[in-house]
Amino acid sequence: MGKMIIVASGKGGTGKTTLTSQVGMWLSSLGYLTVLVDADAGFRNLDIALGLESNVVYDYSDCILSEMDIDEVLTKSYGCENLYFIAAPQSKATSDFDGERTRKFWDGLKSRFDYVLADAPAGMGDGFMFAAEYADEAIIVSLAEAPSLRDADRVIERLENCGVETIRLVLNRIQPSLISDKIQMNVDDCIDVLSVPILGIVPEDGEVAKALSQGVAAAKDRIGAGQAFFNIARRITGESIHIMDIDKPQTLWQKIFKSHSKRRERIL
Ligand code: ADP
Ligand code: MG
Numbered sequence: 001m002g003k004m005i006i007v008a009s010g011k012g013g014t015g016k017t018t019l020t021s022q023v024g025m026w027l028s029s030l031g032y033l034t035v036l037v038d039a040d041a042g043f044r045n046l047d048i049a050l051g052l053e054s055n056v057v058y059d060y061s062d063c064i065l066s067e068m069d070i071d072e073v074l075t076k077s078y079g080c081e082n083l084y085f086i087a088a089p090q091s092k093a094t095s096d097f098d099g100e101r102t103r104k105f106w107d108g109l110k111s112r113f114d115y116v117l118a119d120a121p122a123g124m125g126d127g128f129m130f131a132a133e134y135a136d137e138a139i140i141v142s143l144a145e146a147p148s149l150r151d152a153d154r155v156i157e158r159l160e161n162c163g164v165e166t167i168r169l170v171l172n173r174i175q176p177s178l179i180s181d182k183i184q185m186n187v188d189d190c191i192d193v194l195s196v197p198i199l200g201i202v203p204e205d206g207e208v209a210k211a212l213s214q215g216v217a218a219a220k221d222r223i224g225a226g227q228a229f230f231n232i233a234r235r236i237t238g239e240s241i242h243i244m245d246i247d248k249p250q251t252l253w254q255k256i257f258k259s260h261s262k263r264r265e266r267i268l
Pocket of ligand 2: 017119
């Protein structure tokens with residue numbers, strides 16, 4: 001039986017769709033059969049992040065409201081061998097879905113795939129509940145700023161009430177220079193606010209927009225978002241990879257070590 005992981009946030013625009021698509025690509029490249037579900041009915045855009053917008057024919061309402069089989073609503077990624085996608089309906093609300101059929105849908109995916117990632121809409125509305133009530137784990141994506149963290153805290157509380165036991169945090173769009181200038185909060189302070197374990201830290205990186213526009217994974221051959229998403233995928237699979245405090249001042253020796261070390265992939 002696979003694992004169903006909801007990717008959620010309090011505020012919009014924190015990077016949920018970006019993380020779902022990028023981590024999904026890396027999970028599949030690590031050999032795990034992975035399906036990404038766009039839970040943002042009405043405002044779907046995960047298909048675009050995966051470069052699959054012209055390949056989508058059906059969505060999960062065809063499976064939950066009609067009698068279509070799960071296999072018929074799956075869209076296969078052409079770039080990644082083990083990656084599949086299921087689109088959100090454009091005009092049907094998830095609040096109309098029958099609970100029993102919704103459970104059957106998620107259970108059906110978990111029985112076929114190693115990982116089921118649900119890209120939830122921001123906040124705690126119907127689309128969020130559509131996935132939250134059936135999730136085994138959650139990834140909260142937040143920016144390192146007080147409003148984003150405060151709203152994330154409420155989402156964490158709701159997930160706990162839904163019985164989700166493993167809830168982990170990803171801090172996205174981190175810029176050490178903004179942390180030094182006290183514009184962004186440092187990583188330790190963010191973790192203190194939310195008191196959930198950290199799953200990863202993703203730097204602000206211009207390569208993200210480029211990767212999303214091409215529907216591909218951001219390269220991991222340099223210290224950037226691509227490397228961070230790769231490490232998040234590996235941590236999801238249970239690998240233990242150290243997370244370095246990228247916001248801490250570094251000595252000259254640490255900087256030299258970091259730029260030359262073959263183990264630099266371990267920092268994000
Ligand atoms: P959400 O799904 O939470 O609403 P998105 O994943 O759509 O957020 O991301 C919002 C915007 O932020 C997108 O334009 C995306 O390219 C950008 N973005 C996300 N993560 C990063 C990052 N680490 N570096 C630079 N831009 C990013
Ligand atoms: Mg989104």
